[in-house]
Amino acid sequence: MGKKEAFEKMSEAVQEGDTETLTSAINDVINDTDPLEIIQAGMMPGLKKVGEAFGAGEIFLPEMLMATEAFQEGMKVIEPKLLETGQEVKSAxxxxxxxxxxxxxxxxxxxxxxxxxxxxxxxxxxxxxxxxxxxxxxxxxxxxxxxxxxxxxxxxxxxxxxxxxxxxxxxxxxxxxxxxxxxxxxxxxxxxxxxxxxxxxxxxxxxxxxxxxxxxxxxxx
Ligand code: B12
CATH class of the missing domain: 3.40.50.280 (Cobalamin-binding domain)
Structure with missing residues (x-):
């Protein structure tokens, strides 16, 4: 799967609160993609759409909660990679x-x-x-x-x-x-x-x- 396709899948999976599809799309690209790009280009657009739909009264709190849960499960896959990219530097x-x-x-x-x-x-x-x-x-x-x-x-x-x-x-x-x-x-x-x-x-x-x-x-x- 190409990156763009994977990002779109992530955004949709966040909106649907579909943790399984989200983590699988993340795992598809995690080894050759900047973890920050996955968050910004894949997951955050999904959460943004959820917020807009909630603001417009199209969805309700349970849907927003499901999206949050999926997002947080996705973060569990990404966070170790993000921390790996950090260099051990003296305390900033x-x-x-x-x-x-x-x-x-x-x-x-x-x-x-x-x-x-x-x-x-x-x-x-x-x-x-x-x-x-x-x-x-x-x-x-x-x-x-x-x-x-x-x-x-x-x-x-x-x-x-x-x-x-x-x-x-x-x-x-x-x-x-x-x-x-x-x-x-x-x-x-x-x-x-x-x-x-x-x-x-x-x-x-x-x-x-x-x-x-x-x-x-x-x-x-
Ligand atoms: C996820 C979410 C939830 C989750 C939160 C789960 C959690 N553990 O965090 C749940 C479902 C629990 C929730 C609850 C509620 N929510 Co809510 N939620 C959202 C949603 C969809 C996404 C927020 C988010 O995480 N964004 C993604 C992150 C990455 O973005 P971010 O926080 O902005 O952070 C970035 C930058 O701002 C910056 N940043 C963040 N912090 C800091 C700090 C510093 C120092 C710096 C420099 C930078 C920085 O860096 C970050 C990374 O890029 C937004 C919609 C939206 N568009 O924001 C609504 C939204 C914020 N929620 C809203 C509302 C109304 C509520 C509820 C009141 C709903 C209700 N009726 O109960 C409750 C509030 C409960 C409470 N007392 O706080 C409204 C707020 C409206 C307003 N008045 O401003 C929004 C805007 C939705 C909407 N369109 O109506 N929500």
């Missing part, structure tokens, strides 16, 4: 990463975390539904460089601002690089709430993290 920096309070979407966060790990970041995954207090306490405990927040809903993105305000309240704002991301987040929002950066892709997230860490370390010496 420490990150605490979570999805904001009342938001349980984790797929994007998990992809960004895996890619950060392949680039030498030490990431403490706080999971989903993370309160501002937990973000900041965990960052303090880990002596982190970066606090990274994911949010997938317009109704929860405001909690990213709460984390930043809470940092300010505790007099810790300048100690951390604050990164924000997730579906509704863009550069304008990041600037508005006083975050240090954002990206709409996992690759971009790693690049901005690397850039800001270099600036921070450069500035500190």
């Amino acid at each position: 920096g420490k990150v605490v990463f979570g999805t904001v309070i009342t938001d349980i979407h984790e797929i994007g966060k998990n992809i960004v975390i895996t890619l950060m790990q392949t680039h030498g970041f030490k990431v403490n995954d706080l999971g989903a539904n993370v309160s501002p207090t937990t973000f900041v306490n965990e960052a303090e405990k880990a002596n982190a460089d970066i606090i990274a927040m994911s949010s997938l809903m317009t109704t929860t993105m405001t909690y990213q601002r709460d984390v930043i305000n809470y940092l300010k309240e505790r007099g810790l704002r300048d100690k951390y690089i604050a990164l924000v991301g997730g579906g509704p987040v863009n550069a304008e929002w990041a600037e508005q709430i006083g975050a240090d950066g954002t990206s709409d892709s996992a690759v971009g997230a790693v690049q901005i993290a690397e850039k800001l860490i270099a600036q921070k370390k450069g500035g500190a010496s």
Whole structure:
């Protein structure tokens, strides 16, 4: 099977929540395809269509859940390959990463975390539904460089601002690089709430993290 055909099959399988077809299409190409390309060109288009159909009222929560389950099973096949591509480099920096309070979407966060790990970041995954207090306490405990927040809903993105305000309240704002991301987040929002950066892709997230860490370390010496 050609790559294009395999990617189309993956997208359809995600939409149908068909784990078996998805994992078999992934296995067909995994040995000679960039694992990130499989996620981006094969699996994510399927999830995007599911989101659109849900938004349009054409499908309901159970279908969205089935698509999620298939996606996550697919990730289990891809993740080891993705981690293999990472070189053992000295720690690029420490990150605490979570999805904001009342938001349980984790797929994007998990992809960004895996890619950060392949680039030498030490990431403490706080999971989903993370309160501002937990973000900041965990960052303090880990002596982190970066606090990274994911949010997938317009109704929860405001909690990213709460984390930043809470940092300010505790007099810790300048100690951390604050990164924000997730579906509704863009550069304008990041600037508005006083975050240090954002990206709409996992690759971009790693690049901005690397850039800001270099600036921070450069500035500190
Ligand atoms: C999968 C999914 C679910 C799954 C989540 C499972 C899980 N464990 O994650 C389930 C089925 C549980 C779910 C539940 C709900 N969902 Co939902 N869901 C989705 C869906 C289809 C895909 C999200 C996703 O994973 N995308 C793929 C990932 C890879 O993309 P991503 O998260 O954006 O991440 C990328 C970038 O943004 C970036 N990134 C992500 N995080 C970060 C962080 C940083 C720091 C940086 C730099 C970058 C970065 O890198 C990632 C990789 O490229 C979206 C539709 C959509 N188009 O987004 C709806 C969607 C987000 N859901 C929606 C809704 C409404 C809900 C529910 C409220 C439904 C309900 N009635 O119960 C609940 C919410 C429950 C809650 N309290 O959170 C709406 C939100 C609308 C809004 N208000 O904004 C959407 C947009 C669907 C729609 N069109 O209506 N959902």
